[in-house]
Structures are given as structure tokens and as C-alpha cells.
Amino acid sequence: MSDLSNKKPETGAFFQRDRAWHAPALTPGYKTSVLRSPQKALLSLDGTISEITGPVFGHSILGELDNDLIHNFAKPGESAIGERIIVHGRVLDERGKPVPGALLEFWQANAGGRYRHKKETYLAPLDPNFGGCGRTITDEDGGYRFRTIKPGPYPWPNGVNDWRPAHIHFSVFGHGFAQRLITQMYFEGDPMIWKCPIVTTIPDRRAIEHLIAPLDWANTIPMDARAYKFDIVLRGRRSTLFENRLEGN
Amino acid sequence: MVQDLGYLKESPSQTAGPYVHIGCTPNFAGITGVYEADLGAAMVNDKTLGERITIRGRVIDGAGTPLKDALVEIWQADAGGLYNSPSELRGAADPNFSGWGRCPTSADEGVFTFETVKPGRVPYKDGRRMAPHITFWIVARGINIGLHTRMYFADEPEANAEDPLLVRIEHRHRVATLVAPREGSIYTFDIHLQGEKETVFLDI
Numbered sequence: 001m002s003d004l005s006n007k008k009p010e011t012g013a014f015f016q017r018d019r020a021w022h023a024p025a026l027t028p029g030y031k032t033s034v035l036r037s038p039q040k041a042l043l044s045l046d047g048t049i050s051e052i053t054g055p056v057f058g059h060s061i062l063g064e065l066d067n068d069l070i071h072n073f074a075k076p077g078e079s080a081i082g083e084r085i086i087v088h089g090r091v092l093d094e095r096g097k098p099v100p101g102a103l104l105e106f107w108q109a110n111a112g113g114r115y116r117h118k119k120e121t122y123l124a125p126l127d128p129n130f131g132g133c134g135r136t137i138t139d140e141d142g143g144y145r146f147r148t149i150k151p152g153p154y155p156w157p158n159g160v161n162d163w164r165p166a167h168i169h170f171s172v173f174g175h176g177f178a179q180r181l182i183t184q185m186y187f188e189g190d191p192m193i194w195k196c197p198i199v200t201t202i203p204d205r206r207a208i209e210h211l212i213a214p215l216d217w218a219n220t221i222p223m224d225a226r227a228y229k230f231d232i233v234l235r236g237r238r239s240t241l242f243e244n245r246l247e248g249n
Numbered sequence: 250m251v252q253d254l255g256y257l258k259e260s261p262s263q264t265a266g267p268y269v270h271i272g273c274t275p276n277f278a279g280i281t282g283v284y285e286a287d288l289g290a291a292m293v294n295d296k297t298l299g300e301r302i303t304i305r306g307r308v309i310d311g312a313g314t315p316l317k318d319a320l321v322e323i324w325q326a327d328a329g330g331l332y333n334s335p336s337e338l339r340g341a342a343d344p345n346f347s348g349w350g351r352c353p354t355s356a357d358e359g360v361f362t363f364e365t366v367k368p369g370r371v372p373y374k375d376g377r378r379m380a381p382h383i384t385f386w387i388v389a390r391g392i393n394i395g396l397h398t399r400m401y402f403a404d405e406p407e408a409n410a411e412d413p414l415l416v417r418i419e420h421r422h423r424v425a426t427l428v429a430p431r432e433g434s435i436y437t438f439d440i441h442l443q444g445e446k447e448t449v450f451l452d453i
Contacts, residue, residue: 009335017452022262023393030264032391035311036442042452045414049371050384050399051453053334054324055349063284072283094257105288107272115268116280119318131283133275169265169272175336177324178453180395182388184263198264201393207261233257243374 012237013047014178015094023201030197031158047178054177057103059137066135069108069148073131080130082111082149084225087185087213090142091172094236098142102234105135105171106146113152113166122154147225150187158197165192165199174234185230188214262394269320269388274353289322289351292365296345299328299366303435304400307359308387311443315359319389322351323363323400325382330369367402373413380408380415387440397451400438403430423449 025037045051065072070080087106091099109115109132112124116132130149138144151166167184174180186193193199193212202208210233219227270278274287293301304323307315326332331342333349342348352361370378380401387396401409409415409428418424426448429436440448 009338011336011338014453018259019452021258025393027393030391030393033264033393034391035314036316036389036391037393038396038447038450039443040447040449042450043414043418044452046374047453048373048379049332049337050324050326050379050382051397053332053336055333055347056335057288061288066284073280092257094259096255096257105272107268107275115271117268117271117278119267131271131275131280133272133280133283135284169263169269171265171269171273175334177384177386178397180322180386181260181262182265182269182395183260184266198266202261202263207258210258210260211263233260235259236256 010175010237010240011052012240012243013052014176014235014237017235021204021207023203027197027201030201033201047176051178052176054175054179055173056101056175057137057173062135062137067146069130069132069134069146072134074129078129080110080149081127082130082152084147085150086145086147086219086221086225086227087168087230088143088145088216088219088227089213089230089232091138091144091174091232091234092142093174093179093234097236098138098140099174099234100138100140100142101175102138102142102144103135103173104138104144104232105133106148106168107133108148108151108168109154111149111152113154124152124154153190153192162197163192163195165190165196170232172232172234176237179234181232181234183232184211186212187228188212264390264393265320265388265395267318267390269318270353273320273351277353287351289347289349292347292350292363294345297366298343298345301434302365302367304363304365304383304429304438305435306361306429306438306440308354308361308389308440309442313444316354316389317356317359319354319359319361319387320351321354321361322349322386323365324349324384324386325365326368326371328366328369330371332371370408375413377411377413378408380405380412382412385438385440396442397453398440398448399427399451400436401428402436403428418449
């Protein structure tokens with residue numbers, strides 16, 4: 001854990017979360033939610049110091065290949081099989097401010113749609129050179145990038161014939177624990193996005209579109225890898241200027 | 250027409266899914282050699298100040314079954330009541346205490362375990378002191394957006410009685426869902442997603 005920069009850290013409480021924008025807890029089309037969704041109203045709490053603060057991670061935790069899923073599990077001289085892509089973007093907050101020092105962790109299936117996990121039963125083969133996890137920390141402008149292969153779609157037991165569209169999972173730490181977020185990135189042009197019972201737990205089509213990364217032709221590396229751009233927005237903070245201050249602050 | 254506020258919308262949450270461990274605790278998932286250790290596995294070291302405690306619990310679904318694929322994260326103040334965070338402006342927290350822990354529920358019994366220290370009290374916004382507590386965040390397959398809650402300590406009855414959050418709980422029998430009983434140095438905190446014992450979850 002370390003300080004981010006010379007900028008004074010912000011201590012304002014976070015904007016109220018727009019619960020209607022997110023998926024509700026109970027979404028029967030996604031069957032597992034039925035027994036795992038709280039049924040009582042959430043107790044609302046304007047952020048206290050316990051949620052305004054949060055863990056922040058320094059670049060020292062990162063290994064050289066953490067942001068390269070093509071090579072971070074591969075044998076020396078080998079690489080993962082699949083369509084080579086760069087995923088990049090910025091982490092912003094709801095005010096449009098970049099979030100520097102944000103830890104991003106990502107995980108995904110291999111090019112055939114198979115996860116390296118003991119509970120995974122899909123018949124597609126494992127790639128001996130692909131682990132499926134990576135991480136990075138945003139720079140001063142909130143920017144990040146990593147290299148991977150495009151994951152394949154895969155079937156899953158929900159309905160008789162449900163498939164997940166190709167996607168990459170993201171776990172994001174901002175500067176306060178109230179910003180903690182896990183989400184998924186989808187790929188522009190995939191017709192399976194709109195058939196997926198997990199995607200469509202999100203009620204608003206515009207919200208779903210926030211999770212679809214466009215092909216970024218300008219940043220494609222010729223003869224090597226195509227680029228997709230995926231911006232992530234975390235909750236914004238209020239200014240503390242006119243708020244009551246605690247003694248000692 | 251008026252000016253545009255220009256705010257962005259938060260990225261919508263999606264479930265962590267059944268394979269969250271690949272990304273967040275790959276060594277636990279059997280993917281070794283990528284990261285040296287799983288992040289958040291250790292919160293304390295030999296020099297950490299404060300009373301050592303263990304927190305153990307389960308995340309239980311509406312059928313009474315513990316989740317074996319959940320990921321639990323905690324965030325807390327150090328023994329002196331300071332957070333190890335750049336946004337903590339009241340003083341410097343114990344450098345030997347991270348304040349943040351992450352633990353998957355076990356594949357056999359669905360149990361999470363944290364070795365940590367008992368946190369000190371921290372102030373509420375109006376200057377009242379909150380009772381010692383630990384912030385919990387739970388994600389899993391079937392949970393569309395991470396669940397926030399808090400654990401309080403059963404051996405702090407006086408502090409709990411004046412805690413600004415606990416006093417706001419309208420249905421008083423539900424306060425107990427946030428208070429972990431103690432046995433020796435072990436606190437047990439079972440989190441119920443549904444049913445009569447449903448834990449009080451927070452919109453923070």
C-alpha cells in the first residue's frame with residue numbers, strides 16, 4: 001500500500017449509488033440469484049470514514065508479466081493460443097475525474113471458452129499456456145492497458161441452452177471501499193450479448209452498452225494485436241468544502 | 250434548457266461468477282506461478298500492534314446452504330482506530346497492518362477465516378464514536394452487485410448500544426445479525442443472504 005501522488009487525498013463521501021441503474025438482487029432469469037438475493041431493504045448509510053477510506057496498492061506488488069495474459073502462464077518461448085488483443089482504457093469517477101492508482105484485476109476463459117478451474121466442466125480443451133488472470137494499476141491519468149487473447153463464448157447450466165458471450169471479468173479498487181466494483185467487459189458486435197441471462201439482469205439497455213468495448217482501430221498494433229477500449233466509471237465524491245468536519249481534521 | 254451537469258454513470262456491476270478465484274485468488278484456485286501470493290491473504294505480521302483475533306464465518310443462502318464459491322473482503326481500522334489509507338488524515342496507521350483482507354470461502358465447508366486485530370473506535374460524521382466494527386463486502390455467483398455489511402463485536406455491549414448505525418436499525422431483533430459472538434480469540438460471523446436471519450446489508 002502506498003500514497004498515490006502529491007495530490008491531496010479526497011475525503012468526501014461518495015455519491016449515492018443509482019440502484020435502478022444496476023441489476024436488482026433478484027433476477028429469476030439468472031437462477032442462482034433466486035436463493036442468493038437479500039429480500040429485505042438495504043439500510044442506507046451516508047459514507048463514514050469506514051467507507052470513504054479504502055486500501056490502495058502500490059506498483060511494487062506488480063510483476064513484469066502481470067498485464068500480459070499471453071505470456072504470464074506460458075512456458076518460456078511459448079504463448080497462449082487465440083486472437084491477440086490489447087485491452088485499454090481509463091478509470092474515471094462519476095465526475096469525469098481520472099482515478100490514478102486503481103488496482104484492476106481481470107480474469108477470463110481461454111480462446112475456446114474454457115476456464116482453468118476445477119469446477120469447470122465444458123468439453124473445450126485447456127490451453128497449457130494460458131492461466132487466465134492478470135492485473136495492473138492505473139497511471140496518473142487513470143489509464144491502463146493489458147495484453148491477452150480474446151476469450152471464447154461458452155455454454156453454462158442455467159436454461160437448457162444458455163451461453164455466455166465472450167467477456168472479461170474486472171475487479172476494481174478505487175480510493176474508497178464504497179467504490180469497490182466487480183463487472184464484466186463485452187466485445188462490440190457480439191450478437192450473444194443480448195441473449196445472455198447475466199447481461200440482461202441489468203434492466204437498462206444503455207447501462208449494458210456501458211459494458212461493451214468498441215474495437216479501437218487507431219490503437220491496433222499492425223501485424224500483431226487488435227485493440228479494444230474499455231473505460232470504467234467508479235462512484236464520484238462530494239466536495240468536503242461545506243460539510244461539517246470532525247474535530248482534529 | 251439548462252447546463253448539463255456532465256456527470257457520468259457508474260459502470261454497472263455484474264456478478265463475480267463462479268470463477269472469481271481465478272482473478273482474485275489464483276493461487277487458491279491452483280493457478281500458481283503467476284503471482285507470488287494471493288493479495289489480501291495476510292493482514293498482520295509479527296510487529297502488528299493490538300489484540301490478535303480470528304474471524305470465522307460462512308455465507309449462507311436462502312436454503313440454509315453455505316456458499317462454497319464466495320469471496321469475502323474486509324476493511325477495518327487498526328488497533329488505534331486509524332485506517333491504512335491515503336484518505337485517512339487523522340494520523341498514520343500502524344504500518345504493519347494492512348487493514349484489508351480477502352478470503353475465499355472454503356470448498357469443503359464454505360468457511361472464511363481472517364487473522365487480524367481488533368479495531369479501535371473511529372468517529373462518525375457528527376463526532377460521536379462508532380463502536381469497533383469491520384466492513385464486509387461479499388461477492389459470488391448469483392450476487393449481481395457486491396453486498397456491503399458490517400461486523401460488530403459481542404464483547405462491546407456499551408459501545409454497540411450507542412453506535413450510530415446500530416441504533417438506527419428499526420427492527421431491533423435484526424441488530425444481532427451484525428454482532429459476532431466471541432469464544433476465546435475467535436469471533437464467529439455467519440452472513441445470511443435471505444430468510445428470518447437475513448443479515449442487515451447496507452446501501453453505502
